[in-house]
Amino acid sequence: MKKAHIWLPVVLVAQLLILGAIVGKRERIMANGDVVYLKTMPVDPRDIFRGDYVVLDYELVYQARGLMQESKLSAEKVYLKLSTNQRDVANLVTVDHTAPKAGLFVRGFAPSIDYNNLPELRLGIEKYFVEQGAGKELEDIRGEAQSWQTPLEMRVALGNDGTPVIIGHRFSPIRTRTRFADLEDTLPQRDRSPQHLEFSIENNSLATLSVFDNKTHCGFTLVHAETLRPVSLNRDCSEAALERTELSAGATYQVTIDLSQPQWQVKGQSDPLSLAGVDGAWQGFRLLYRDQSGADDGEQIISARFFRRGGID
Incomplete structure (x- = not known):
């Protein structure tokens, strides 16, 4: 019991340090990262335990999955090289298992590869949490099947290693x-x-x-x-x-x-x-x-x- 009492504060401090490092990294990316807009194709679930949020399907992820399947790219981490247009909307250039030496890129995760099916690919920014009730308002503007739909464009800051952090949104023109x-x-x-x-x-x-x-x-x-x-x-x-x-x-x-x-x-x-x-x-x-x-x-x-x-x- 005495050993448990000794180690418990150490474990708590370690957890706080890890959490602080994660929060600190996000804050640095938000303050200093390159900012782009990623076009989405969202759906509308609701998580009653964590508040309102919108699930985001990114247009360039769809394209990247096709390129990964075509080239049989197999890697747990993948890097999507980007270019931007005059509205700062990001377009996919290439997908690779190594980070580009220059230019804009976002890091993704492909946990499993089965070439009989499309590869899984996630950027880690698929949930956009908003104030209570605001998610429904976003989805009302986004629209429904067979009605007028307005895509969300997510404002994203990119870290030096390609880590993306959502910092806002706008609607497509x-x-x-x-x-x-x-x-x-x-x-x-x-x-x-x-x-x-x-x-x-x-x-x-x-x-x-x-x-x-x-x-x-x-x-x-x-x-x-x-x-x-x-x-x-x-x-x-x-x-x-x-x-x-x-x-x-x-x-x-x-x-x-x-x-x-x-x-x-x-x-x-x-x-x-x-x-x-x-x-x-x-x-x-x-x-x-x-x-x-x-x-x-x-x-x-x-x-x-x-x-x-x-x-x-």
């Missing part, structure tokens, strides 16, 4: 809506695959937004929902001319995609398939628009995830 034109919002999901996907982009800022597209919608690409990798097989847009549409504040650009057309076919077990014929639980998709203005720091706009039977997340 662009909001979107994804729905199937074949289905009415008030009807339950039907046992058939709708053909026509509507994707709307609204300029939610005061600045003018330019959208580049044409009649065959070569400004857009069909991508895998979990990796954002292109999946369309018959896209022939290499020499297609794109027309510029200027969106003033509050203006909307809407495309209606006929998913039965050959240009939207995806890989099947033997032959190319239209989305109506695709099977498999992983087969969720998104529509991606990438800025075609010619600027190196252009952003991309991603639709909500949708499935072959008309479901939309």
